[in-house]
Amino acid sequence: MDAILEKHRQLQFQKEHQGPVPCHDSTEVTSLDRDAATTEVKDANSVTVIVDEKSYTMGKTPPIQPNISINSGISGDQRTACVSGVQEGIPMGERSSDILCDDIFGVSPIRVQKSGNLEGMHVRKNSLRDNWDDEHGYYKYHLGEVLDGHYRITAGSGKGVFSTVVQAKDLKAGENDPEEVAIKIICNEKERYKSGKREVSVLEKLSSADCEDKRHCVRFISSFMYRDHLCLVLESLHMNLREVIKKFGRDIGLKLTAVRTYSKQLFIALKLLKDCSILHCDIKPDNILVNGSKNLLKLCDFGSALPAGINDITPILVSRFYRAPEIILGLPYDHSLDMWSVGCCLYELYTGKILFPGGTNNGMLWLHMQLKGPFPKKMLRKGAFTTQHFDQDLNFHATDENLMKKKAVNKLCMNVKPSGVGPKISSLPGEDQKMLSRFKDLLEKMFVLDPQKRLTVSQALSHPFITGE
Numbered sequence: 001m002d003a004i005l006e007k008h009r010q011l012q013f014q015k016e017h018q019g020p021v022p023c024h025d026s027t028e029v030t031s032l033d034r035d036a037a038t039t040e041v042k043d044a045n046s047v048t049v050i051v052d053e054k055s056y057t058m059g060k061t062p063p064i065q066p067n068i069s070i071n072s073g074i075s076g077d078q079r080t081a082c083v084s085g086v087q088e089g090i091p092m093g094e095r096s097s098d099i100l101c102d103d104i105f106g107v108s109p110i111r112v113q114k115s116g117n118l119e120g121m122h123v124r125k126n127s128l129r130d131n132w133d134d135e136h137g138y139y140k141y142h143l144g145e146v147l148d149g150h151y152r153i154t155a156g157s158g159k160g161v162f163s164t165v166v167q168a169k170d171l172k173a174g175e176n177d178p179e180e181v182a183i184k185i186i187c188n189e190k191e192r193y194k195s196g197k198r199e200v201s202v203l204e205k206l207s208s209a210d211c212e213d214k215r216h217c218v219r220f221i222s223s224f225m226y227r228d229h230l231c232l233v234l235e236s237l238h239m240n241l242r243e244v245i246k247k248f249g250r251d252i253g254l255k256l257t258a259v260r261t262y263s264k265q266l267f268i269a270l271k272l273l274k275d276c277s278i279l280h281c282d283i284k285p286d287n288i289l290v291n292g293s294k295n296l297l298k299l300c301d302f303g304s305a306l307p308a309g310i311n312d313i314t315p316i317l318v319s320r321f322y323r324a325p326e327i328i329l330g331l332p333y334d335h336s337l338d339m340w341s342v343g344c345c346l347y348e349l350y351t352g353k354i355l356f357p358g359g360t361n362n363g364m365l366w367l368h369m370q371l372k373g374p375f376p377k378k379m380l381r382k383g384a385f386t387t388q389h390f391d392q393d394l395n396f397h398a399t400d401e402n403l404m405k406k407k408a409v410n411k412l413c414m415n416v417k418p419s420g421v422g423p424k425i426s427s428l429p430g431e432d433q434k435m436l437s438r439f440k441d442l443l444e445k446m447f448v449l450d451p452q453k454r455l456t457v458s459q460a461l462s463h464p465f466i467t468g469e
């Protein structure tokens with residue numbers, strides 16, 4: 001990818017010469033083939049739990065989060081949720097029978113069925129399953145296998161928490177049909193089947209609202225059942241943005257012109273969601289796919305999507321690093337929650353770094369305040385979960401273990417001095433300074449803490465960073 005290599009070259013030049021570097025003005029994200037096979041990371045000692053996506057709603061016992069560790073990484077990794085203990089300092093009697101566990105890096109929100117120990121969890125055993133499933137309910141496909149007499153599997157493509165995705169050749173493709181497709185094989189489990197069916201109806205709605213395929217959401221082709229697995233046939237894309245960052249932009253990020261191209265396409269996708277009254281609720285680099293030339297992206301994984309206006313209050317909606325503050329505080333939410341997540345992705349694309357790597361929701365709020373200052377009191381007063389993070393005078397109350405070690409956190413939250421996005425984004429020589437300051441301005445507006453004042457999708461599409469005017 002020229003744009004990224006160019007950025008590497010600039011950094012290298014800067015290091016060696018400590019001065020500006022002449023720069024190509026490449027705006028295109030150009031092709032670079034995937035050559036790394038996906039890795040399987042498996043912890044021999046981990047115990048997999050089957051998780052259920054329905055989140056807890058306002059008024060029920062607040063969630064207790066066991067220390068869940070999830071072997072996570074890019075989508076090709078095997079992600080296994082394993083319970084390593086329970087949260088300290090909470091009497092057993094106060095625990096809800098349904099314990100929610102928070103996600104960690106890049107992993108979609110999940111819910112285990114019972115707290116603390118493995119008793120009652122839906123632990124799968126090989127002997128209990130038909131032998132075409134693995135012990136966790138994933139379908140054990142093999143290359144060359146023909147699914148439903150229709151699709152020959154040509155390669156593995158990715159693995160999510162709830163599915164395996166394979167590349168396949170459509171053996172019955174008509175003249176205008178794509179030969180290459182991706183098939184998302186949903187885990188064989190009742191709740192997964194139900195959420196898969198919901199994903200199908202969201203995809204159908206999006207596809208029929210975008211007949212010309214110009215609005216950057218993955219195309220849905222069809223679905224079928226195969227050996228008790230719901231299978232979604234989707235257009236095939238090349239790799240996800242987490243892989244792109246990892247492979248080409250780790251700790252450095254992509255060139256601004258490439259970020260601008262991706263930003264515009266993401267906003268067009270958000271506009272489609274808005275027009276269809278759908279909240280994605282899990283936007284993160286893993287769920288954004290690019291084509292082989294890397295110049296076209298598509299939003300994928302609508303497995304957590306919700307109709308706008310449902311507003312079940314839950315503190316674990318959206319993967320944690322990309323989770324907007326209104327979710328954590330327990331406020332009503334709408335399309336602005338996806339705008340926040342997209343902001344996190346754009347920052348990550350440009351810098352190669354995660355903007356809010358909080359270890360807990362409490363840690364996330366602290367990072368939000370460090371960037372943008374104290375929360376408006378009006379907002380805090382309305383939050384169903386505010387008391388978990390703020391005292392009665394609305395001063396921040398650190399409960400995150402890592403935060404408690406830091407002296408600065410003990411100060412009243414009113415003293416938090418916001419850094420803003422600007423200082424976190426370093427300007428590279430050769431980068432168009434006007435475009436960069438517009439990018440910073442865009443991000444600043446996407447990270448407005450109050451969701452009602454945050455940048456809307458129409459405003460984003462007409463922002464000077466996008467229009468260039």
Ligand SMILES: Nc1ncnc2c1ncn2[C@@H]1O[C@H](COP(=O)(O)OP(=O)(O)OP(=O)(O)O)[C@@H](O)[C@H]1O
Pocket residue numbers: 075076107108157158159160161162163164165182184218234235236237238239240286287289300301302303
């Ligand atoms: N249409 C596609 N073309 C190519 N690869 C895909 C496609 N859809 C998904 N993938 C790959 O599979 C991975 C998992 O897909 P997806 O996120 O839809 O599954 P999931 O089980 O809902 O995952 P999770 O809940 O962990 O986010 C993606 O990150 C991507 O790498």
